[in-house]
Amino acid sequence: MSSPFLHIQKSSEPCKDFPADPAQIYSFPLDPFQQKAIAAISSGANVLVTAKTGSGKTLVGEYQIAHSLRKGGRIFYTTPIKSLSNQKFYDLKKLFPGRVGIMTGDLKYKPDADVVIMTTEILRNLLFKRGTSTETVGITAALSLDQLDAVVFDECHYINDKDRGSVWEETMILLNSSIQLVLLSATVDAPEAFASWLGELKQRDIHLISTDYRVVPLVHGVYKDKEFHHIMDNTNKFSDAPYRAWLQWRSSQLKVADEHKSAVKARAAAGYDGGPVARKGGLKAFTHEMNAMIVTLEEKQQLPALFFVFSRKDCERYADLTEHTLIDSSDAASVRHIMDFHLHSYGEELQRIPEYHTIRALLEKGIAYHHSGVIPILKECVEILFARGLVKVLFATETFAVGINMPTKTVVFTGFRKYDDTIDRMRILNTDEYIQMAGRAGRRGKDERGYVVYLPDRDPEQIEVVRSMMTGRSSTFQSRMKFHYDFILKTFQAGTLRWIDLLKNSYWNIAHTKECRECEEDIQKERRAVETTELSEMERAEMSEHKSIHDALKSAVNAARRVEQRRLEVWNNRHMGPRWHKIINDLWPKYQKSIERIYLMESELAEKCDPTKFITPNLNALREFGFLQGISEEKLTPIGVIATEVNEGHAILMPLAYKDQAIRSLLKTKEDIITFLAIFLGEKGDYSGMEVGGAVRASLRILGDIATTCKEKERRVGASSPYNYWDLKADFVEIIWRFTNGEEIELLLQDYEIFGGNFTRLLSKLLNLLREWTTLATLSSDVETLTILSDAEKLLDIGTMSSESLYLRLV
Numbered sequence: 001m002s003s004p005f006l007h008i009q010k011s012s013e014p015c016k017d018f019p020a021d022p023a024q025i026y027s028f029p030l031d032p033f034q035q036k037a038i039a040a041i042s043s044g045a046n047v048l049v050t051a052k053t054g055s056g057k058t059l060v061g062e063y064q065i066a067h068s069l070r071k072g073g074r075i076f077y078t079t080p081i082k083s084l085s086n087q088k089f090y091d092l093k094k095l096f097p098g099r100v101g102i103m104t105g106d107l108k109y110k111p112d113a114d115v116v117i118m119t120t121e122i123l124r125n126l127l128f129k130r131g132t133s134t135e136t137v138g139i140t141a142a143l144s145l146d147q148l149d150a151v152v153f154d155e156c157h158y159i160n161d162k163d164r165g166s167v168w169e170e171t172m173i174l175l176n177s178s179i180q181l182v183l184l185s186a187t188v189d190a191p192e193a194f195a196s197w198l199g200e201l202k203q204r205d206i207h208l209i210s211t212d213y214r215v216v217p218l219v220h221g222v223y224k225d226k227e228f229h230h231i232m233d234n235t236n237k238f239s240d241a242p243y244r245a246w247l248q249w250r251s252s253q254l255k256v257a258d259e260h261k262s263a264v265k266a267r268a269a270a271g272y273d274g275g276p277v278a279r280k281g282g283l284k285a286f287t288h289e290m291n292a293m294i295v296t297l298e299e300k301q302q303l304p305a306l307f308f309v310f311s312r313k314d315c316e317r318y319a320d321l322t323e324h325t326l327i328d329s330s331d332a333a334s335v336r337h338i339m340d341f342h343l344h345s346y347g348e349e350l351q352r353i354p355e356y357h358t359i360r361a362l363l364e365k366g367i368a369y370h371h372s373g374v375i376p377i378l379k380e381c382v383e384i385l386f387a388r389g390l391v392k393v394l395f396a397t398e399t400f401a402v403g404i405n406m407p408t409k410t411v412v413f414t415g416f417r418k419y420d421d422t423i424d425r426m427r428i429l430n431t432d433e434y435i436q437m438a439g440r441a442g443r444r445g446k447d448e449r450g451y452v453v454y455l456p457d458r459d460p461e462q463i464e465v466v467r468s469m470m471t472g473r474s475s476t477f478q479s480r481m482k483f484h485y486d487f488i489l490k491t492f493q494a495g496t497l498r499w500i501d502l503l504k505n506s507y508w509n510i511a512h513t514k515e516c517r518e519c520e521e522d523i524q525k526e527r528r529a530v531e532t533t534e535l536s537e538m539e540r541a542e543m544s545e546h547k548s549i550h551d552a553l554k555s556a557v558n559a560a561r562r563v564e565q566r567r568l569e570v571w572n573n574r575h576m577g578p579r580w581h582k583i584i585n586d587l588w589p590k591y592q593k594s595i596e597r598i599y600l601m602e603s604e605l606a607e608k609c610d611p612t613k614f615i616t617p618n619l620n621a622l623r624e625f626g627f628l629q630g631i632s633e634e635k636l637t638p639i640g641v642i643a644t645e646v647n648e649g650h651a652i653l654m655p656l657a658y659k660d661q662a663i664r665s666l667l668k669t670k671e672d673i674i675t676f677l678a679i680f681l682g683e684k685g686d687y688s689g690m691e692v693g694g695a696v697r698a699s700l701r702i703l704g705d706i707a708t709t710c711k712e713k714e715r716r717v718g719a720s721s722p723y724n725y726w727d728l729k730a731d732f733v734e735i736i737w738r739f740t741n742g743e744e745i746e747l748l749l750q751d752y753e754i755f756g757g758n759f760t761r762l763l764s765k766l767l768n769l770l771r772e773w774t775t776l777a778t779l780s781s782d783v784e785t786l787t788i789l790s791d792a793e794k795l796l797d798i799g800t801m802s803s804e805s806l807y808l809r810l811v
Contacts, residue, residue: 002192003206005199007045009036011211017043023066031056033211037182038063040207046181048156048195050188050210053439054407054450057184061152062095064182065115069096073149074113078120078171080158081402082107083376085117087383088154090807091405092117102808103143105648106764109808111142118143120153124167125647127174128490128497137775138645139768150180155402157185157432157477162422165480170487173505174497177202186436187212187474194477197507216442220452220470222246226296228451231466238467247460286414286457287321293455294324294393297410302451303392305410306400308437310418312371312755314457315395318414319362319369326366326392335363335390339381342806346377352746355756366392370400373755380806401437410451411441416461416469428465431472479508483615484721485622486643486651492628492636493644503611516609523601530594535587543588546571617719624713625652638780645775648768649680652710653726657703658776664785666695666702670792671740673785677769678736679703681762682729690730692737704728732762740795763796770796 015035019042030038033051037060040047047064051057061077068075077092079085082104092115093100101110103118110116126140135141159168175181181198185191191208199206217234222243229242290307297303303326309315327335339360343350350356359378362368368382368391385391386406398418400406416434417426429437442450454460461469481487483503491499503509535543549571552564575584622628627640636644643655657663657676667673675696690697707726714721735752739745749756770792777785 003196003199005203005205006192006196007040007205007207008192008195009033009040009207009209011036011209011213015039022063023070024063026059030059031211031213031215033057033209033213034059036207036209040205040209041067041180041182043205044180045205045207046183046198046202048183048185048191048198048206048208050157050185050191050208052187052212052214053401053436054216054442054444055211055214056444058154058405061154061182061184062092064150064152064180065092065096068149068180069099069114071149072147074147075115075150075152076123076148077115077117077152078123078154079117080120080155080161080164082119083379083399084154084402085119086380086805086807087405089117089805090810103139105139105768107805107808108139108142112144116143120158120167120171121164121647123151124171124174127171128494128644130494132493132495132644133641134493134645134775134779137778139771148179150182151175152182152184154184155186156183157188157475159480160475160478162480165478166482166487169479169481169507170502172198173201173502177204181206186432189474189476191477193510194507197510201505214439214442215444216447216450218438218441218450218452220438220454222454223293223296224249226292228300228453231454232470234449236471238471240463240467243463243466247463250460286455287318289455290318290321290414290457291323293412293453294322294326298324298326298392302410304386304389304408305393305412306406306408306440307393307395307412307414308401309395309397309414309457312373312397314414315369315371315397316358319367319393319395320358322365322367322393324365327364327390331366331390332364334388335385338385338388338390339363342381342384342809343377353756354746363391366390368394370394370396371755371757372397372399372761373757375756376760377804377806379757384806384810398433398437401440406440407443408440408450409443409447410453411438412453412455413437414455414457416454416456416466428461429469430475431469432475434469435474477507479506479511481506481508483611483618485618485627486646488615488618488622489627489636489640489644489651492634493641499615500612503615509611512611516605519601519605519609523598523605526594526598526601530591530598533587533591533594535583535591539583539587540591542571542575543583543591546575546584617717620717621714621719624717625656625710627652627655642776642779645779646772648765649677649772653703653707654680654769654772655776656706656710657699658773658780660702660706662702663699666699668695668788670788670795671737672696672699673773673789674740674766674770674792674795675733675737676700677773678733678766679728679730680769681736681765682731682733684729684731686730690734690737692734696733696737700728700730700733736762736766745798760798763798767793767796 011033013032015032017039018035019039022038022042033049034056037047037049041060041064047060049057049060065075065077077088079088085102085104089100089102096115099114101113101116103111103116103122105119122140122143125138126143126145129135129138129140130145153168156168159165172181181202187210191210195206195208214234219230219234220232221228221230223229224246229246230239231243232238294305297305307318309318353375355375356378359368359382363382363385368386370379370382374382382391382394383406386394416429418429419425420427438452441452483499488499491497491502549564549568553561553568556564619628619634622640627637627643628634629637639655639659642658643651646654667676672693672695675692676699679700707728711726735748735754739748745759748754749759770789774786774789777789
């Protein structure tokens with residue numbers, strides 16, 4: 001149902017109400033959708049922009065900043081990932097010098113600035129904590145909502161993320177209606193329902209501005225014999241013929257190659273050694289194809305090119321196997337100068353890291369790789385050089401497409417399948433993912449068109465699969481709200497909020513209510529079908545008697561059974577002829593099925609339309625855990641209060657572990673505490689065979705018993721948790737034990753086959769866990785633990801490999 005607050009703008013029509021005195025003046029013409037967004041912001045309305053990658057929607061968020069600053073207000077700019085926050089900080093501090101700060105999990109710079117960039121999780125936690133007893137502790141203590149005028153949600157389609165999407169929805173619900181909202185999203189299907197919900201929620205006008213327009217059009221295709229063959233144009237019209245011809249060409253080339261191999265083997269088997277067997281044509285190895293394509297792209301002036309590779313190891317391998325130097329000596333000198341300028345402070349530390357030398361050598365050829373396993377400062381060096389046009393070929397994983405504003409002329413896909421940990425196997429890209437990555441092609445103001453090429457490093461996908469992926473519909477906004485323990489705890493701590501109010505205000509409830517309404521309509525439809533049945537009231541009564549006799553026969557024995565059999569004979573004798581034959585064998589079974597369907601649908605409706613039914617067991621479980629007390633007037637216990645400070649760790653097990661006297665008596669050193677906390681980092685693994693200190697091992701054993709007890713309490717009250725919620729995942733405990741006890745990082749990375757960038761991220765999360773444990777001690781006035789941890793953060797300082805960002809120092 002559409003909201004009266006929703007105003008849908010047609011992006012193709014000219015803007016008629018552009019402000020006479022805009023907060024920002026532009027030296028270039030604005031697209032109609034940008035003009036309309038600026039007009040809406042100037043009118044005080046909320047704005048939702050859905051547009052393709054590279055369309056210029058970032059300008060809308062930047063205008064909101066200028067608009068709010070002119071009014072004397074502050075702005076929070078939220079992003080889904082830390083790397084995007086870092087880059088956005090660099091971009092915005094150039095536009096608004098001296099007025100921009102940043103707040104991420106491990107970085108705090110000018111949190112009281114007029115413009116603060118942060119991850120959405122930090123804003124959500126800040127909103128839950130305002131006015132509470134824990135407001136002055138934890139990472140959000142440095143932030144204030146004073147004079148907050150607007151919030152920009154960049155990449156807000158992350159609300160669809162299965163694991164983190166609820167954070168966006170909760171944040172939007174918690175924000176005061178007086179705060180102006182700008183939501184920037186990738187293209188989504190049917191965004192009207194979501195925009196209507198936001199309009200009703202805030203009781204404030206919201207302008208929905210959607211555009212499929214790209215300033216730089218894309219062409220999608222394949223290469224054959226150095227020629228680009230179009231398979232889809234900018235209108236998303238897929239052409240079967242050229243793709244099918246390309247598949248046939250590849251098949252014939254493979255056949256030639258196979259025949260050549262057979263001939264070589266036959267000659268070897270015959271003992272003939274008369275020189276090589278001549279081969280005409282034939283498909284070359286992928287790296288040969290790749291190098292040939294790079295040469296072709298260079299000749300056709302279609303570089304720089306971004307190769308998407310869905311394997312970190314293959315990113316590095318393909319970069320290493322690129323044969324050509326793609327920049328001249330002058331550009332190579334610029335690469336060396338820029339790297340030395342940004343990395344000089346790391347000196348000898350960098351010299352000991354093999355990856356530094358590998359990446360530097362590649363960059364001096366105009367080649368690079370980029371993935372989550374690369375050390376952050378080296379990854380950012382690659383980004384900086386790519387942005388300056390000094391990287392001509394970049395091999396990157398999907399993460400490069402998420403938010404980071406790094407357009408290129410050509411995008412090359414080496415495959416269309418990625419690993420999905422939710423199903424533990426490879427799957428084809430969905431349409432949104434393909435569009436997001438392909439959208440990196442085509443640089444505004446530089447290119448007439450962008451090129452998207454498929455060069456498979458394995459067997460190519462069949463035509464039906466590719467067509468469906470490229471031309472499928474975008475996803476819609478979906479609610480990912482989770483009403484689990486951490487959500488309930490935070491709502492109780494917030495005091496003025498009630499979980500039932502958040503539930504009723506959620507986008508989840510809109511979809512839920514719609515489902516209930518549809519279920520009611522289905523029930524009414526089924527009832528009407530029953531009422532119009534061919535069976536008369538008398539016939540239904542007779543068949544009910546027939547059913548009761550059959551039911552009685554199932555349990556009757558001896559004399560009672562003979563009585564029921566005689567009743568059945570009498571009934572059968574009374575109900576003979578074609579009419580009763582049809583009733584017994586056709587009409588009555590259909591009638592019964594309809595009645596059963598109505599019963600099941602009514603049961604489902606009763607269950608579905610009472611949202612408290614799945615929250616109440618969780619409330620009972622929290623009482624069993626000792627986190628909640630009272631029935632009619634529920635409130636948090638002391639351990640329930642400290643549990644609200646746990647965001648990185650396990651909301652139940654971490655506070656229970658902290659309050660357990662046996663665990664506290666065992667963990668007497670900072671090394672032990674940090675290693676113990678690593679249990680909350682993992683994804684799998686058993687702790688029984690690990691080589692760690694005895695105190696840590698004993699503490700983990702106790703924690704395992706606590707988890708088992710909680711799981712049993714949960715089962716007893718009918719609550720449920722996600723799969724593996726209570727499992728202890730110890731895959732990183734041993735490496736952290738060795739690290740905190742002074743072993744060399746290079747050796748650990750080799751022993752555990754971990755990329756440097758992944759280890760850095762691991763330590764960043766561990767630092768957050770350590771700070772949360774320290775917060776628990778602070779709230780509990782635990783002087784002993786605070787003394788032990790007074791300098792514990794130094795143990796997690798790894799210098800060059802730290803998560804410090806070069807973007808913070810760029811000018």
